[in-house]
Amino acid sequence: MTEPPAHSIWLRPERAARGPVPTFDRDRIAAAGVALADTDGLPAVTMRAVADALGAGPASLYRYVATRDELLELMIDRVNGEISYTELGSGVWLDDLLALARQSRSVHLAHPWLLDATATGTPVGPHAVTYLEHALTALADLDAAPRTKLEAIAILNAVIAALTRAEVTRRLTGQTIPQWQRAQAEYLTRIATAGRHPHLAAALAGQTPGSEDSTEALFDRIVTRVLTGLLGPDDLATPPRS
Amino acid sequence: MTEPPAHSIWLRPERAARGPVPTFDRDRIAAAGVALADTDGLPAVTMRAVADALGAGPASLYRYVATRDELLELMIDRVNGEISYTELGSGVWLDDLLALARQSRSVHLAHPWLLDATATGTPVGPHAVTYLEHALTALADLDAAPRTKLEAIAILNAVIAALTRAEVTRRLTGQTIPQWQRAQAEYLTRIATAGRHPHLAAALAGQTPGSEDSTEALFDRIVTRVLTGLLGPDDLATPPRS
DNA sequence: ATTTACTGCGATCGATGTTCGCAGTCCAGG
DNA sequence: CCTGGACTGCGAACATCGATCGCAGTAAAT
Numbered sequence: 001m002t003e004p005p006a007h008s009i010w011l012r013p014e015r016a017a018r019g020p021v022p023t024f025d026r027d028r029i030a031a032a033g034v035a036l037a038d039t040d041g042l043p044a045v046t047m048r049a050v051a052d053a054l055g056a057g058p059a060s061l062y063r064y065v066a067t068r069d070e071l072l073e074l075m076i077d078r079v080n081g082e083i084s085y086t087e088l089g090s091g092v093w094l095d096d097l098l099a100l101a102r103q104s105r106s107v108h109l110a111h112p113w114l115l116d117a118t119a120t121g122t123p124v125g126p127h128a129v130t131y132l133e134h135a136l137t138a139l140a141d142l143d144a145a146p147r148t149k150l151e152a153i154a155i156l157n158a159v160i161a162a163l164t165r166a167e168v169t170r171r172l173t174g175q176t177i178p179q180w181q182r183a184q185a186e187y188l189t190r191i192a193t194a195g196r197h198p199h200l201a202a203a204l205a206g207q208t209p210g211s212e213d214s215t216e217a218l219f220d221r222i223v224t225r226v227l228t229g230l231l232g233p234d235d236l237a238t239p240p241r242s
Numbered sequence: 243m244t245e246p247p248a249h250s251i252w253l254r255p256e257r258a259a260r261g262p263v264p265t266f267d268r269d270r271i272a273a274a275g276v277a278l279a280d281t282d283g284l285p286a287v288t289m290r291a292v293a294d295a296l297g298a299g300p301a302s303l304y305r306y307v308a309t310r311d312e313l314l315e316l317m318i319d320r321v322n323g324e325i326s327y328t329e330l331g332s333g334v335w336l337d338d339l340l341a342l343a344r345q346s347r348s349v350h351l352a353h354p355w356l357l358d359a360t361a362t363g364t365p366v367g368p369h370a371v372t373y374l375e376h377a378l379t380a381l382a383d384l385d386a387a388p389r390t391k392l393e394a395i396a397i398l399n400a401v402i403a404a405l406t407r408a409e410v411t412r413r414l415t416g417q418t419i420p421q422w423q424r425a426q427a428e429y430l431t432r433i434a435t436a437g438r439h440p441h442l443a444a445a446l447a448g449q450t451p452g453s454e455d456s457t458e459a460l461f462d463r464i465v466t467r468v469l470t471g472l473l474g475p476d477d478l479a480t481p482p483r484s
Numbered sequence: 485a486t487t488t489a490c491t492g493c494g495a496t497c498g499a500t501g502t503t504c505g506c507a508g509t510c511c512a513g514g
Numbered sequence: 515c516c517t518g519g520a521c522t523g524c525g526a527a528c529a530t531c532g533a534t535c536g537c538a539g540t541a542a543a544t
Contacts, residue, residue, distance in 0.1 A: 008429050019490025020540045047532065057493040059534080068532065119361030121407055123426040129433050129442065136441035146445035151464065154408065155401055162400035165363055166393075184365040187250050191371050199378035200371065203388035222393065222472070229471015230464070261521025262509040288500065299524040301503080310501065 008123060009070045022063065024054060029064055030074035034111065037075065042113040045071070072117050077125030079111045085134050094227055096138035100131070101160055101223045102216075108164040115165050142231060152230045159226050163219055250365060251312045264305065266296060271306055272316035276353065279317065284355040287313070314359050319367030321353045327376050336469055338380035342373070343402055343465045344458075350406040357407050384473060394472045401468050405461055 014026055032053045037045050047068060048058045065071045087099040108114050124132070135153045142149070192201040256268055274295045278287050289310060290300045307313045329341040350356050366374070377395045384391070434443040 008426060010429055011432070016490055018488070018542050020492090020542090022491065046530085048530090051493095059493050059495090060491085062533075063491060063493095116362055120358055121411055124430070126433070129430070129439065133439045133442045136445055140441055146448035150445060151408075155404055155464065155468070158400045158404035159397055162397055166396065169363055184250060187252055188366070188371070190253070191368070197371065197375045199382055200375045203378055203392060206388040222397065225471045225474075226397070226468055227471070229467045229469070229474070232467075232471070258521060260511050260519075262511090262523090264522070289502085290500080293524095301525075302523050304502075305522060305524095 009066065009073060010125060023060075024056065024064060026064060026074055027078070028054065029061065029071065030078040033071055033075045034078055037113040037117075038111060042116050045075070045113075047071070073122065073125055076114065076117050076122065077127050079107055079114060080125065080127035080131060082107050082110070083127070083131060088134060088138060093138050093142050093231075094224065097135065097156065097227055098220060098223055100135055100138065101156060102219075104131075104157070104160050105164055105219060108160070109167065112168045115161060115168065118161070139231070144231060148231075152227070155230060156223070156227065159223065163222060167215060167219075251308065251315060252367060265302075266298065266306060268306060268316055269320070270296065271303065271313065272320040275313055275317045276320055279355040279359075280353060284358050287317070287355075289313070315364065315367055318356065318359050318364065319369050321349055321356060322367065322369035322373060324349050324352070325369070325373060330376060330380060335380050335384050335473070336466065339377065339398065339469055340462060340465055342377055342380065343398060344461075346373075346399070346402050347406055347461060350402070351409065354410045357403060357410065360403070381473070386473060390473075394469070397472060398465070398469065401465065405464060409457060409461075 015022065029050065033045050033050050036049055036053060047061055050071065051058045051061050061071070065074065083100075083103045085100075085103075087103075088096045090096055090099075132153065135156075136149060139149045139152075144152075188200075189204060191197060192204050257264065271292065275287050275292050278291055278295060289303055292313065293300045293303050303313070307316065325342075325345045327342075327345075329345075330338045332338055332341075374395065377398075378391060381391045381394075386394075430442075431446055433439060434446055
């Protein structure tokens, strides 16, 4: 009766009661995975690669992790631990959430693979729970249903992800690596100028690549507007329709 | 000198000038992939599965598609073609974008795998361009920079995806399929009630599972608030900070 | 000391994306 | 009408990946 632990990895004890002392631990494994992903991207994080980055055999990892997705969960939670909460506690919920968003953004920029890793609806690890708790703390004085607050936080995270993804791809576009971005741009302009898409053509033509806003300022502005739209007073939600 | 076409699939001609008439075409392949994904999920869409759903050999697909990701692009574009634009043209940009968002939502609900397929920053196909054009048309009379409009649309799409993902997982939670949702809920409540997370505990306790709003009404309300926050008048963005 | 439970891991399985080469098919140009 | 070149379908195979199995060694519990 060796019922396998169908639980989440966070509910499973890290060390067993009996048996030899393990050579590694979850932290070292997660660190190795993060290092690999940071330098060579998510696809480079294979079980074998992580294993012999640790100097272990290919099958040894399965003593610590039930599946590759659990390894990704460890990695995600590890970089979520890099978030700092020292700038919170301003007393203004919008400022606190903005600080939180900035922290999340910088983590995503430092670990671009995080965007792909969290893209599939991944369960939340301990550090994500800490993040959630701080966000709810920031909203404690706000008069809104808990459900509304949780939804606002979820949407904030989605917006952060979208903005950061655009930023990452924009950063890579200037470099040498990518191929499909060129193809997409060529395709877009070709389609737009081939008639039948006048507004798109105008929008693409109206792009002024130089003299952009500071990326941080733009990020702040958009996050601010989304948050005020979501959590601001009710009369903002029924605007100039008239 | 058989330089392979490094272009996007949308820039590549579907049929060759010479040679035998192909047995299949991109539409049929995309349809087969969509059918497979609809019934058994995205992982079921393997090259072999699609091939012999079509009655073809495993390697024949590569005459139509350079890689599996291109097959996914075909599938994505195909379901994007299910979007209807008949309810647009109200003259009020918010109503038009809301109608667009509703259409996008229903497509995502009809094809849940779309969430995972578009999660990785995928290039846009012809039908996505049509979608973009309609969104820009709705915003034509609005006084804002093209860049702002494009960003607002991108964020709207991200919000739609987040809301729809929550809806899909909520729908599956009631059923038999998933395992990790239970584990996650158990983990969340255990963590929250184990102290150190008072606001989370309060928020989870404050959930009233019965008497929820209509999902459509909630969707409309959130999308409306996000859009007015993003594209509404400027004085909304500097709120009760006082 | 014996039992029990765990660890590291070589070998291996099954599945998947993709490539190669060949035989057959169809169109363009003469 | 014919012929050459280009394309098609596809069986076979390759590389790689996630995951499993079983065994020898080790540490704690009894």
